[in-house]
Amino acid sequence: MSDAWYLPAEEYYIAASEADKYPLRQGDVLGGIDTPDGRWHACQVLQPTCELAKASVSKIQVVRVRPLTDEPDPKAQARLVAGSEExxxxxxxxxxxxxFLAPVPQEPEAPLVADFREVCVLPRKKLPARIAAISHDCRVTFIRRYLLFRFRLHFSVEEVRAWEAARIRSDPAFSGPRPAWAL
Amino acid sequence: MPRLMREAAASGRPVAVTNYRSIEGYYVPEALMSQWISRIRELEEREALFPLLLGATRLGVAFPSQTLERLGVAFAFDWRRLNQFQALFNLGPTHDEEGVELPVLSPAQPIPVEEGDDEPSWA
Known part of the structure; x- marks a missing residue:
């Protein structure tokens, strides 16, 4: 099993034709927003998936998504894309x-990068439209990377996937297609 | 023996332990032994990296590497090639950002917990 930080680009997103079957979940990519710090190109849902299903949750945390080209240095771009370095x-x-986020289907030539440090809380009613639903496998890599950032804890892809599978299996509110590893 | 150990520690070099002019072993001062062990570990770490660095070189991928940079190996950055490469070569980290070896954690077992629907009222 791969222990790479990121999936190959073609495995990031649910095909647009299938996306309607997938409710909004953690890691999904939303459109741009205006924030006190200025306009964000796009944003990514940080709020845990189980929270998104709760009607009482009126505000949603998102993180900033930038075009990779916001970093002008190609060496730094390489570090962002690899997620690691020697x-x-x-x-x-x-x-x-x-x-690192592969380009969304609407802009296939524009890779993106989410920054966990830049968080915004949006009223649920003002969430921008989803521009890409990430795959369950991509969400596993997103959670794994967030654990590294937030808690400085490193776990293998295999471990994080096992936790996510256990969570999905025990979630009575889970809807939409299940990943093969959580049937 | 204590004299020999003191001499070895002072010189920082291994000293032969003899028995009637026949060398039966060597006494290695602790500082030197630690240095050797650390060098051996460094070599083992670098050896484990060879497939990765050779792969990047053969495929012409701009994988961020201090070793390749020092060797003057450089390729044009292409995010697609790098993305495919890092996914293929299973680049799990060996150390943290500051170079501290990652701890080996015992596998955590998830215990699913169903949340209640009640919320604080936040007066």
């Missing part, structure tokens, strides 16, 4: 506060 003969996380 230094002193060691493989280390690079820019642990970021999550």
């Amino acid at each position: 230094r002193d003969g060691q493989i280390r996380p690079a820019f642990a506060n970021t999550f």
